[in-house]
Amino acid sequence: MNRLLVIGQGMVGHHFIRQFIQQLQSTNQRDQWQITLIGEEPHLAYDRVHLSEYFEQGAEHLALTSAADYQQNNIEALTNARVVDIDRDNQTVTTDQGQQLDYTHLVLATGSYPFVPPIEGRDQDHCFVYRTLDDLDSIAASAKSATVGTVIGGGLLGLEAANALKSLGLEAQVVEFAPRLMPVQVDERGGEFLKRLIEETGVDVLTNHATLNIEPGESHRYQLNFKDHPSIKTDLVVFSAGIRPRDELAEQAGLDRHERGGVLINNDCQTSDPNIYAIGEVACWNNQIFGLVAPGYRMAEAAAAHLCGQSQPFSGADMSTKLKLLGTDVCSIGDAHAQTAGAVIYEYSDGQANVYRKLVVSADGQHLLGAVLVGSKEGYDTLLQYYLNGMTLPENPAVFILPDSGDAPTLDGDALPDTATLCSCLNVTKGDVVQAVQAGCCSVADVKDATNATTGCGGCAQLIKDTVNAELVKQGIEVNNHLCEHFPYSRDELLHIIQSKQIRTFRELLAEHGEGLGCDICKPTVGGILASLWNEHVLDKEHMPLQDTNDAFLANMQKNGTYSVVPRIAGGEITPEGLICIGEIAKDFNLYTKITGGQRIDLFGAQLHELPIIWERLRDAGFETGQAYGKSVRTVKSCVGSTWCRYGVQDSVGMAIQIEHRYKGIRAPHKVKFAVSGCTRECAEAQSKDFGVIATENGWNLYVCGNGGMKPRHADLFATDLDDETLIRYIDRIFMFYIRTGDRLQRTARWLENLDGGLDYLRDVIINDHLGINAELEAQMQHLISTYQCEWAATLDNPEKLKRFRTFVNAAEPDDSIVFVNERGQRRPANADERQHLIHAVSTD
Amino acid sequence: MTVAQQSWQAVCTQSDLFEYSGVAIKVQGQSIALFYLPDHEPQIYAVDHYDPLCDANVIARGIVGTQQGELCVASPLYKQHYSLISGQCLEDADARLNVWPCRLESGEVWIQFAV
Ligand code: SRM
Ligand SMILES: Cc1cc2nc3c(=O)[nH]c(=O)nc-3n(C[C@H](O)[C@H](O)[C@H](O)COP(=O)(O)OP(=O)(O)OC[C@H]3O[C@@H](n4cnc5c(N)ncnc54)[C@H](O)[C@@H]3O)c2cc1C
Ligand code: SF4
Ligand code: FES
Numbered sequence: 001m002n003r004l005l006v007i008g009q010g011m012v013g014h015h016f017i018r019q020f021i022q023q024l025q026s027t028n029q030r031d032q033w034q035i036t037l038i039g040e041e042p043h044l045a046y047d048r049v050h051l052s053e054y055f056e057q058g059a060e061h062l063a064l065t066s067a068a069d070y071q072q073n074n075i076e077a078l079t080n081a082r083v084v085d086i087d088r089d090n091q092t093v094t095t096d097q098g099q100q101l102d103y104t105h106l107v108l109a110t111g112s113y114p115f116v117p118p119i120e121g122r123d124q125d126h127c128f129v130y131r132t133l134d135d136l137d138s139i140a141a142s143a144k145s146a147t148v149g150t151v152i153g154g155g156l157l158g159l160e161a162a163n164a165l166k167s168l169g170l171e172a173q174v175v176e177f178a179p180r181l182m183p184v185q186v187d188e189r190g191g192e193f194l195k196r197l198i199e200e201t202g203v204d205v206l207t208n209h210a211t212l213n214i215e216p217g218e219s220h221r222y223q224l225n226f227k228d229h230p231s232i233k234t235d236l237v238v239f240s241a242g243i244r245p246r247d248e249l250a251e252q253a254g255l256d257r258h259e260r261g262g263v264l265i266n267n268d269c270q271t272s273d274p275n276i277y278a279i280g281e282v283a284c285w286n287n288q289i290f291g292l293v294a295p296g297y298r299m300a301e302a303a304a305a306h307l308c309g310q311s312q313p314f315s316g317a318d319m320s321t322k323l324k325l326l327g328t329d330v331c332s333i334g335d336a337h338a339q340t341a342g343a344v345i346y347e348y349s350d351g352q353a354n355v356y357r358k359l360v361v362s363a364d365g366q367h368l369l370g371a372v373l374v375g376s377k378e379g380y381d382t383l384l385q386y387y388l389n390g391m392t393l394p395e396n397p398a399v400f401i402l403p404d405s406g407d408a409p410t411l412d413g414d415a416l417p418d419t420a421t422l423c424s425c426l427n428v429t430k431g432d433v434v435q436a437v438q439a440g441c442c443s444v445a446d447v448k449d450a451t452n453a454t455t456g457c458g459g460c461a462q463l464i465k466d467t468v469n470a471e472l473v474k475q476g477i478e479v480n481n482h483l484c485e486h487f488p489y490s491r492d493e494l495l496h497i498i499q500s501k502q503i504r505t506f507r508e509l510l511a512e513h514g515e516g517l518g519c520d521i522c523k524p525t526v527g528g529i530l531a532s533l534w535n536e537h538v539l540d541k542e543h544m545p546l547q548d549t550n551d552a553f554l555a556n557m558q559k560n561g562t563y564s565v566v567p568r569i570a571g572g573e574i575t576p577e578g579l580i581c582i583g584e585i586a587k588d589f590n591l592y593t594k595i596t597g598g599q600r601i602d603l604f605g606a607q608l609h610e611l612p613i614i615w616e617r618l619r620d621a622g623f624e625t626g627q628a629y630g631k632s633v634r635t636v637k638s639c640v641g642s643t644w645c646r647y648g649v650q651d652s653v654g655m656a657i658q659i660e661h662r663y664k665g666i667r668a669p670h671k672v673k674f675a676v677s678g679c680t681r682e683c684a685e686a687q688s689k690d691f692g693v694i695a696t697e698n699g700w701n702l703y704v705c706g707n708g709g710m711k712p713r714h715a716d717l718f719a720t721d722l723d724d725e726t727l728i729r730y731i732d733r734i735f736m737f738y739i740r741t742g743d744r745l746q747r748t749a750r751w752l753e754n755l756d757g758g759l760d761y762l763r764d765v766i767i768n769d770h771l772g773i774n775a776e777l778e779a780q781m782q783h784l785i786s787t788y789q790c791e792w793a794a795t796l797d798n799p800e801k802l803k804r805f806r807t808f809v810n811a812a813e814p815d816d817s818i819v820f821v822n823e824r825g826q827r828r829p830a831n832a833d834e835r836q837h838l839i840h841a842v843s844t845d
Numbered sequence: 846m847t848v849a850q851q852s853w854q855a856v857c858t859q860s861d862l863f864e865y866s867g868v869a870i871k872v873q874g875q876s877i878a879l880f881y882l883p884d885h886e887p888q889i890y891a892v893d894h895y896d897p898l899c900d901a902n903v904i905a906r907g908i909v910g911t912q913q914g915e916l917c918v919a920s921p922l923y924k925q926h927y928s929l930i931s932g933q934c935l936e937d938a939d940a941r942l943n944v945w946p947c948r949l950e951s952g953e954v955w956i957q958f959a960v
Contacts, residue, residue, distance in 0.1 A: 066939075485913065517882075519910035520919035520926075545865035549906045549921030552866075557921055561901035808871040809861040815876070815902050817895075832900065 002033045004307070005093060005103040007083045007249065009039030011048055012280030012296035013109035014064050019304040021073055027308055035075045036101060038093075040082035041132055044070070049293055052164050054136050062133075086253040088273060107303060108250065108263060108271070108278040112243035112291070117152070121214030126221055126236040130161040139238065143168040146235030148220055150174075152211055154181040156321065158240035159328075162203045165238070173204035173232065175224065177241075180207055185321055185332035189349065190372040193356040197328050197375055200354070206232070243291055245282045258284040267313035269303040277303040290317060294424050301427070318424060320384055329377040333387050335360050335370035343369055348401040350375075357401035359383075366392050371400075381463050389420045422467060423460040428453040430467060437471045444468050483744065484521040487514045491669065491744040495529045504534060505542045524548045525744050528631055531667040532739045533780075535787040537794050538630075539801045550629035553805065554791055555611055558604060560818055560829040563611060565591070565603040566628035567618050568664060571638040571656035571676075572599030581621040589614055592826045598635035598673070600626055605827060607814050608807045615792045624664070624790040631745070632667040633674075636660040637685065641678030641695070648678035650695030655724070656684075659693070662728065663735065665788050669742030669751070672735070673707070687715045690748040691731055696720065700727045704734060704762070705752040713749040716759050719767065729778065733766045736777040855953045862889075862954070867905035867918065869894045872956070877945065878905035879954060880918060880929060888949050890929040891956050893942040896920045898934070904942065 004020075006013050017037065024030040039045075046062040054062060070077045078095070085094040092102045114129035116122055126142045129135055143149065149165035151158045154176030165172040174181070180191025181198065195205050210227040217223040220233040250263040256272040257263055262284025269277045269285075280296035281289065290296065295317030305312035320333040338345055342363030349356045353375065360370035368386040373379070379400050386393060416422075418431035428451045436450040444465050448454055454461045481490040489497070494509070503509050506526050510518055518526075527546030531538060538544070538551050550556050555563035567582065582601055586593045589610060591603035606614055615625075628634065636659045639645070641652030656676040663674075675686040676693040686692030692703035698721040706715025719730060742751045755761060764770040795801045807815050819835050820827035830838055856870050862881040870877050876894035894902045899922040907918040912935060917926040926935040932942035946957040 486911070516911040516914065517909070517916070519912060520908040520924060523908050523910060541864070544863065545908070548908070549903075552906065557903065557906070559899065559901065559922070561903045561922075803861075804863065804868075807869065808876070809868045810857040810870040810872070813871065817876070817902055 008109035014045030016300035153240035637675035639683035652678035
């Protein structure tokens with residue numbers, strides 16, 4: 001029986017175990033190995049790379065494994081146990097608890113420790129490093145009674161730490177000894193731009209500052225004194241001045257080490273003792289130490305293979321980086337400092353936009369040696385591929401760094417060789433992806449499962465997706481557009497079937513054209529299509545079970561299971577009486593009240609059984625549903641327009657109200673927003689809407705297919721100087737054409753981008769009636785407009801529908817698990833901590 | 846050793862249910878979601894109303910359907926699927942709803958509880 005000990009349960013140790021178990025199983029050797037992991041931290045392996053997300057997302061989110069998982073795989077994992085001695089003669093190790101374990105094979109994965117420069121006063125309270133979950137807990141505790149935090153060290157990690165301090169509500173500053181930030185990855189000019197960008201995020205940056213000592217302060221806990229600069233005040237200090245390999249065990253055991261630290265390893269990751277391997281940040285290969293996770297993973301794979309009697313030698317790794325600081329784009333590839341002899345440099349900078357881009361190209365102009373991108377990471381993926389694969393650059397490499405240079409080649413999968421690494425975290429090549437598709441994967445998700453690509457930092461997702469799709473097309477596999485497993489059709493195909501066969505219910509459709517019971521994808525989609533075509537009430541018996549919860553209860557569900565209420569306020573115009581009425585209702589039901597981004601009022605925190613009572617009062621006061629819940633027309637935003645504004649040239653409010661009442665309630669593939677501005681100053685932001693209308697001296701300009709949201713798109717000017725009637729007619733047609741042909745959850749922006757022929761084609765259809773369908777489109781739209789009913793009014797009149805609005809159908813009581821706390825004079829859902837506290841307080845009362 | 850006793854209890858009437866959809870009931874301080882699939886056997890399914898993944902009582906308001914043939918409900922907040930038969934979450938091995946045996950008898954819904 002072989003007995004393997006792994007010392008260190010960090011990221012690389014964990015990856016090693018996964019790889020090792022897999023390889024043992026596939027070579028039928030699992031039962032010959034007994035495995036124990038020993039880790040000094042109190043946690044099992046977690047994702048250190050995303051450590052900074054701990055404050056927002058908690059520890060579970062970072063966990064890479066679980067006790068149950070290890071148990072299942074018959075692996076023993078000791079936590080809170082530090083190895084203090086390795087006895088190579090007797091092949092045993094000893095922990096700080098005095099426990100002795102013997103081994104036949106040992107893997108050192110002890111990582112690094114943060115280097116703390118010998119600054120006087122560095123050992124006091126409130127001085128930290130930034131490496132482990134425990135470090136972050138200590139920092140958070142200290143921040144509670146602090147207002148200013150300082151990071152010493154302006155490298156990659158230092159900037160991340162500064163950002164974390166800021167997110168803890170502190171004023172953050174970074175002190176760097178070198179003349180610029182990220183001196184390792186970024187050149188001098190890039191450093192200047194980076195400094196400005198970082199300062200824009202609200203973090204103060206002091207470069208060229210050599211810290212002398214940390215002394216007690218007056219208004220703050222400490223004062224930092226510098227060599228040639230005035231002192232600064234701070235309440236806590238985080239050191240981030242680089243890392244050093246944790247090779248003390250190797251030293252004690254007499255293994256060969258590099259003079260600057262790190263355990264020497266060969267290509268199979270063996271140390272000078274062939275039974276002992278070293279992987280990850282503690283290892284030194286070819287005089288190099290790697291402070292990134294991907295090279296560590298490669299070492300783990302090499303060691304695992306070797307232990308299984310195979311060979312997958314480690315051969316170095318790429319050290320390119322993309323900084324994952326929120327809102328700051330910094331990338332560095334290869335020889336960023338242009339140290340290669342004869343290298344040619346291309347540079348572009350824009351001091352206004354804070355963008356700096358530099359390419360380092362080989363003397364013959366053929367190959368990319370390095371790059372620095374600050375303020376814009378556009379093109380990083382492409383450049384990285386050129387670099388990693390030694391591909392020949394286009395004739396004028398400058399296109400890669402010039403702004404909006406339409407000529408810059410982007411690499412789709414096709415251009416890359418099969419050996420190209422697409423996902424560097426998990427070491428997945430283009431060849432792996434192609435093979436996965438050939439072996440039967442027919443979606444990005446399948447390929448992800450098969451290869452693990454994209455499951456590390458996630459940076460490669462787009463490239464993987466493009467490659468998979470290109471490969472599917474190439475192999476003649478139709479990219480599957482089926483709605484879900486129950487219907488082998490896309491949304492527009494289903495709409496066509498429903499329309500041409502006059503199908504009225506989901507059950508009819510399922511019986512004739514689908515299978516199974518349906519699901520949460522096809523039911524709401526078909527529910528939406530039925531509503532778009534026949535406009536029957538969404539809570540009719542046959543339709544109700546199809547609706548997403550928001551539509552099913554005509555209100556938006558909030559995180560704690562309560563609902564929000566949004567009455568329609570057409571064009572944003574509301575009378576004082578209307579406002580008072582909403583205010584009174586909000587007060588009577590204790591609803592959190594907020595003005596929305598869509599010029600109306602949202603009332604939050606109603607329980608299911610309260611909705612009908614609230615709506616009865618709103619209806620009696622003349623309000624209709626605002627349908628904030630449906631994939632349907634939302635708001636028509638307006639500016640005040642010519643009636644009041646000195647610049648207005650048309651009555652924008654009047655037009656907005658007319659449009660809102662015309663299209664209200666109409667369901668579509670996704671939500672649809674409008675806006676009307678009274679002049680070219682565009683105060684209603686119409687160019688960010690699905691339909692934007694802007695007044696001119698002569699009428700209206702119509703913009704189409706814009707949106708804000710996740711991927712903003714400026715609307716395109718569709719037609720100019722339209723009279724009221726033509727404006728409405730065009731909107732009728734475009735809107736109906738979109739309803740007919742849009743994909744599920746596709747906003748108009750993406751719809752237009754995917755429409756063959758684009759804007760010109762759309763104009764041809766709508767203005768020149770190219771398809772001869774305009775009369776039909778208009779008639780269909782007229783049907784929807786004339787069958788409009790306020791969904792809430794219709795529900796209040798129907799006792800059977802109202803029965804659904806009961807929190808519990810067998811008890812007239814509210815849901816007492818819903819707990820609120822007060823903040824800024826209103827209530828909000830209690831968070832998990834508060835709830836525990838409050839529910840506990842109630843139950844012990 | 847104690848042997849768990851089972852007892853059947855009437856919890857609500859058939860007219861409280863909605864076809865192909867869910868409602869919530871409260872029994873002995875416990876929130877339970879009932880789903881009614883009239884052309885299935887059994888016709889009624891009882892699972893926790895509480896969704897452990899979003900920490901709220903919402904399951905009854907999810908859409909019912911099948912995933913690869915498995916009867917399930919999609920939680921309305923973040924759309925994880927739970928089997929109506931076993932209560933197991935299909936996306937997260939650690940998340941599971943309690944399930945109770947139940948039946949429809951002369952217009953009443955009965956659930957079997959351990960006592
Ligand atoms: C309330 C409001 C925020 C606010 O307090 O201001 C809001 C709240 C929600 N938005 Fe929004 N959005 C609100 C204005 C906006 C705007 C601004 C605007 O309309 O001018 C945008 C960007 C403009 C746009 O849509 O192009 C916006 C972009 C989104 C998106 C991203 C859409 C996209 O195409 O990328 C979503 C997600 C989605 O719809 O899939 C979303 C989804 C949501 C949902 C429905 C999320 C949900 O399902 O729970 C929120 C529920 C509201 C509720 O419970 O009542 N909300 N949302 C605003 C309601 C306006 C209204 O009166 O109806
Ligand atoms: C905030 C932060 C952000 C980062 N961001 C990135 C990034 O974006 N990209 C990237 O590639 N890398 C990043 N890194 C670096 C990355 O986390 C490391 O490269 C990786 O964790 C190295 O893995 P490892 O297993 O070698 O070491 P570690 O993850 O440090 O694991 C070593 C483990 O061994 C334990 N140990 C040490 N000695 C003993 C002993 N004697 N007995 C028992 N246990 C012991 C330690 O406590 C530790 O748990 C980041 C690091 C930090 C701190
Ligand atoms: S868009 Fe024009 S009319 Fe409307 S408020 Fe602004 S300036 Fe006035
Ligand atoms: S490159 Fe990090 S996940 Fe693929």
